[in-house]
Amino acid sequence: MKITEHIKAAKGKTLFSFEILPPLKGQHIQSIFDGIDPLMEFNPPFIDVTYHREEYVYIEQPNGFLEKRVVRKRPGTVGICAAIQNKYGIDAVPHILCGGFTKEDTENFLIDLDFLGIKNVMALRGDAVKSETYFKPEPKGNNFASDLVIQISQMNDGKYLDTPLEKNHTTDFCVGVAGYPEKHMEAPSLDNDIEKLKAKVAAGAEYVVTQMFFDNKKYFEFVEKCRLSGITVPIIPGLKPLATKRQLTNIPHRFHVDMPEALISEVTKCHNNEEVREVGVEWCIAQSKELIASGVDVLHYYSMGKSTNIHKIASSVF
Numbered sequence: 014m015k016i017t018e019h020i021k022a023a024k025g026k027t028l029f030s031f032e033i034l035p036p037l038k039g040q041h042i043q044s045i046f047d048g049i050d051p052l053m054e055f056n057p058p059f060i061d062v063t064y065h066r067e068e069y070v071y072i073e074q075p076n077g078f079l080e081k082r083v084v085r086k087r088p089g090t091v092g093i094c095a096a097i098q099n100k101y102g103i104d105a106v107p108h109i110l111c112g113g114f115t116k117e118d119t120e121n122f123l124i125d126l127d128f129l130g131i132k133n134v135m136a137l138r139g140d141a142v143k144s145e146t147y148f149k150p151e152p153k154g155n156n157f158a159s160d161l162v163i164q165i166s167q168m169n170d171g172k173y174l175d176t177p178l179e180k181n182h183t184t185d186f187c188v189g190v191a192g193y194p195e196k197h198m199e200a201p202s203l204d205n206d207i208e209k210l211k212a213k214v215a216a217g218a219e220y221v222v223t224q225m226f227f228d229n230k231k232y233f234e235f236v237e238k239c240r241l242s243g244i245t246v247p248i249i250p251g252l253k254p255l256a257t258k259r260q261l262t263n264i265p266h267r268f269h270v271d272m273p274e275a276l277i278s279e280v281t282k283c284h285n286n287e288e289v290r291e292v293g294v295e296w297c298i299a300q301s302k303e304l305i306a307s308g309v310d311v312l313h314y315y316s317m318g319k320s321t322n323i324h325k326i327a328s329s330v331f
């Protein structure tokens with residue numbers, strides 16, 4: 014089913030969903046199932062699976078020169094989605110990026126997803142790879158997530174890259190896109206970023222999932238601004254429980270989100286990460302309860318492959 018259909022079928026009840034990362038190369042699919050199994054009691058109608066671009070490693074050669082080698086540390090997004098749909102009978106939502114893909118790669122990726130019966134995709138630009146300062150699309154690739162949404166919408170209309178074809182099967186993907194309550198790090202302003210979000214919706218996106226935030230006020234204000242700008246699709250809040258003291262600084266650095274003073278103060282008092290995890294879970298429970306009371310369609314948790322914290326939160330919220 015499409016995410017939008019799940020939301021409609023829930024008739025106002027807030028749904029539980031979460032996002033997982035493919036395991037590091039070399040691990041077994043069981044490591045994914047071990048993270049999902051404990052969360053199945055909360056009836057997630059869908060699970061997102063992230064996509065990870067290539068990275069580079071430098072390997073020293075016998076002659077002393079360094080050889081640059083491309084590695085993909087977390088392959089397997091499509092296979093994991095198929096395995097989830099097969100094992101649990103629920104929808105898996107693969108993330109798909111502009112970065113690293115030509116439009117033809119994208120088309121082939123989408124054809125695979127369609128053949129596997131995957132109904133939803135999360136369309137993202139992706140970040141710059143470590144060797145670049147700014148994001149660079151592939152030659153003949155999509156530049157922004159809105160371009161990717163256009164390509165998916167065209168396939169939904171039966172338009173492929175090398176038309177005319179003998180048959181033009183119309184795919185039927187429901188497309189999600191990212192939204193940033195505290196604005197995307199490259200956007201000149203929040204209003205400007207919301208205009209770009211509006212373009213993604215105009216291109217065919219049917220729902221938005223937000224970047225993590227730790228202050229619900231930021232989410233409520235963002236939703237209000239989006240509604241005022243004419244965006245009417247569901248805006249699903251993304252939540253992540255804090256788990257280590259280091260995250261107090263590396264989450265703002267990596268994701269450009271602020272930490273509320275009260276949370277900083279609680280975490281600073283902790284003697285170890287066990288205590289930080291308790292604070293993070295309690296904070297996330299409070300955020301979740303307030304968001305449910307406000308009537309959000311879905312609560313989407315960033316599990317980062319670890320289900321224990323999410324289980325504690327879901328047990329007290331759902």
Ligand code: FAD
Nearest residue numbers: 063064108137138139140157158191197199200206209224
């Ligand atoms: P876009 O919507 O293309 O926006 C990127 C920037 O360009 C923004 O500043 C925007 O304001 C600006 N912009 C957009 N359109 C235009 C235009 N036409 N002209 C000028 N400027 C424009 N990354 C991964 O690598 N893998 C994942 O699985 C993944 N999952 C994610 C899931 C969620 C819910 C979120 C919030 C992020 C995820 N990311 C993932 C990170 C994401 O790839 C980065 O945040 C990336 O930098 C931006 O992606 P986007 O789709 O928001 O880009």
